[in-house]
Amino acid sequence: MIVENTQTQMRKGVLEYCILSIIAKGEIYASDIIAELKTAQLLVVEGTLYPLLTRLKNNGLLSYNWVESTSGPPRKYYVLSDEGIKVLEQLDKTWQELAYAVKTSIGDRKVK
Amino acid sequence: MNKTIIININGIVFHIEEDAYEILKNYMTDVKRHFLNSADSLEITTDIENRIAEMFNELLAHEGKQVIVEQDVNRVISQMGTVADFEKSEQDTEPAFSDTYYNNNNNRRLFRDPDDHLVAGVAAGIANYFDIQVAWIRLAFALTILAGGMGLLLYIILWIVVPKAVTRADKMAMKGEKLNLEGFKRNFEQELGSVHQNFSNFKNEARPFVYKARDFSGDLAHHLGNFIRGFANVFIKFIGVLILLAGFGFLVFFIVAFIAFISVGHFMPFPVPAEILRHHNPNTIFISAFLVAIITLISIIMLVLKGIFRVGSVNRSTGTTVLAIWLCAVGVFVFQVIGIVSEFRSHASVVESIALKPTKNNTYYIKLNELKYFTAGDSARLDIKNLSPNIKITDDDDNDFESFNHRNIHLDIEASDSNQPSLKESYRARGPFYEAALANARDIKYQFTQQDTVLKFDQRYYGKTDEPWHDEEVYLTLKLPKNAKVVVDHEVGRFVDFNIGECNEVNKKDYNKVTDATFVITDNGLQCKVDTLVTDTIIRKHLPIDSTKIKVK
Numbered sequence: 001m002i003v004e005n006t007q008t009q010m011r012k013g014v015l016e017y018c019i020l021s022i023i024a025k026g027e028i029y030a031s032d033i034i035a036e037l038k039t040a041q042l043l044v045v046e047g048t049l050y051p052l053l054t055r056l057k058n059n060g061l062l063s064y065n066w067v068e069s070t071s072g073p074p075r076k077y078y079v080l081s082d083e084g085i086k087v088l089e090q091l092d093k094t095w096q097e098l099a100y101a102v103k104t105s106i107g108d109r110k111v112k
Numbered sequence: 113m114n115k116t117i118i119i120n121i122n123g124i125v126f127h128i129e130e131d132a133y134e135i136l137k138n139y140m141t142d143v144k145r146h147f148l149n150s151a152d153s154l155e156i157t158t159d160i161e162n163r164i165a166e167m168f169n170e171l172l173a174h175e176g177k178q179v180i181v182e183q184d185v186n187r188v189i190s191q192m193g194t195v196a197d198f199e200k201s202e203q204d205t206e207p208a209f210s211d212t213y214y215n216n217n218n219n220r221r222l223f224r225d226p227d228d229h230l231v232a233g234v235a236a237g238i239a240n241y242f243d244i245q246v247a248w249i250r251l252a253f254a255l256t257i258l259a260g261g262m263g264l265l266l267y268i269i270l271w272i273v274v275p276k277a278v279t280r281a282d283k284m285a286m287k288g289e290k291l292n293l294e295g296f297k298r299n300f301e302q303e304l305g306s307v308h309q310n311f312s313n314f315k316n317e318a319r320p321f322v323y324k325a326r327d328f329s330g331d332l333a334h335h336l337g338n339f340i341r342g343f344a345n346v347f348i349k350f351i352g353v354l355i356l357l358a359g360f361g362f363l364v365f366f367i368v369a370f371i372a373f374i375s376v377g378h379f380m381p382f383p384v385p386a387e388i389l390r391h392h393n394p395n396t397i398f399i400s401a402f403l404v405a406i407i408t409l410i411s412i413i414m415l416v417l418k419g420i421f422r423v424g425s426v427n428r429s430t431g432t433t434v435l436a437i438w439l440c441a442v443g444v445f446v447f448q449v450i451g452i453v454s455e456f457r458s459h460a461s462v463v464e465s466i467a468l469k470p471t472k473n474n475t476y477y478i479k480l481n482e483l484k485y486f487t488a489g490d491s492a493r494l495d496i497k498n499l500s501p502n503i504k505i506t507d508d509d510d511n512d513f514e515s516f517n518h519r520n521i522h523l524d525i526e527a528s529d530s531n532q533p534s535l536k537e538s539y540r541a542r543g544p545f546y547e548a549a550l551a552n553a554r555d556i557k558y559q560f561t562q563q564d565t566v567l568k569f570d571q572r573y574y575g576k577t578d579e580p581w582h583d584e585e586v587y588l589t590l591k592l593p594k595n596a597k598v599v600v601d602h603e604v605g606r607f608v609d610f611n612i613g614e615c616n617e618v619n620k621k622d623y624n625k626v627t628d629a630t631f632v633i634t635d636n637g638l639q640c641k642v643d644t645l646v647t648d649t650i651i652r653k654h655l656p657i658d659s660t661k662i663k664v665k
Contacts, residue, residue, distance in 0.1 A: 031163065045193020047143070050159040054152045071173065072166030073122050076159065 223277035352420035403441035460549035480603040528591035615640035
């Protein structure tokens, strides 16, 4: 239970950071974000992504454009807003710090 | 061969097999319900629907077929994730403190139930919301409608305010899972917070391009709806607090009144019911009325607590017992009231004329008999005869002895047809039937004495002491010869129809200084005797002073 909780806590922030990072690479469609996350082996089902994107959008980190699609309804293509870019820069910095902290903490211990 | 259904997902048409459709429909219902309490439920579910439509399109194009089958739906669902997956990942992605958001999914929502309705489904909706049987709600409405119509107003307001459960998601949300303890923890602040949040979401919403207009109107309606619903929630709690305060107020009042009744006996804030209850099992009536009032009040308070604040509950057997007691109390109370009312069904009167001795100077003094009259039984019981002849027992308003009887004495003075003065005494009473009413009227004893020019009237009648009150009334008509002078004492004023104070006012007499007023019997009956001399002197007294004649030294 404690293990699960810690894992949950770890994933929690990382997922948002990854999503913002993926979107930062350029305008992107939700299912492509999923594909990237799957490639990164940070597995989520597609349905969970939408509330997350909506929340990030409502917090002003994202915006989207409607793009007509040949294979269905118009698609939302997400981009980072100016604020999103700032937040991502902060998160980059934090991640560097965390990575350093983790690396230092592990030290000489061998991690399989 | 399979039956197919044509569905439309956000403007795109699909042919889908019936089995597949059922699965898809259930899935979408679950999804909608899952996001129901999220401020962005419309946007999220629209995103998901759009994506499903896209995936169907891709599947159909890829496999070159026209109809969506069960397998396709399952594939799409597995890619999209089930509600269980959402819940699991929400634990991952949601901030740790927002567990109320998560728990909201288990809350019921108030809808009008279109499947189980007598009028508009309000009662059924409320019953679903609180997970109780609809009959109780209907009974409560019926009772409150009968008792003053408050229920009718409430019903109409709820009819207008509460939305009808249209979709299946609505109906599922309406019947929801059992309210959990977490719900109890939600309080005013959180409600206010959600109002605020809905409001700010509403402000932040803005959409570009193609679907902007449609999304915006949808969002506007949705967020406005959320906002209003949140506001209504706060408002309902406010009303709830008011009802609780009023309820506790009445509770205290009833308990105090009841204790006062038990300890003091005939404690009575209102005189008339006291007379009615004087001999009719007052204890039974009081205890049953008290039980009815208290149980009703406590039920209202419990209902408000459970319904609005989700605190406290009563187990079924206690509830049933209390209801049974309540019904018994109502039954006893109604029975007693009917018993009392039937005592007053018939009306009878007895008239008696007494000839009076004419006075020499044709002047009559009308006074109140200040001596207390005792019946033979009373005087024996109270040992009156052994009192010294110098001691007199006076009658007083405050003597708690049939203390309301004077209210029903009426004295009128008229011109007599002859020179012979007389007094007509009319006794009236009620009873369950005519003979009883007549007997009650005949039982009335009224004391009147003439001492030369002085006519003394008692301020009360005397009936049989152990008989119940039967709305006894005594109408006295004093007939005096024409031109007779009548001097009426102030104390008689409380049961005469003419105004003594007014007569003194005409004569400019100070009501506090004189103890009587003088009247004359004319052709038109009794009239105030206007004293011209007195009027004159008073006017002269107030003549303006000529200031030129006053010299200042």
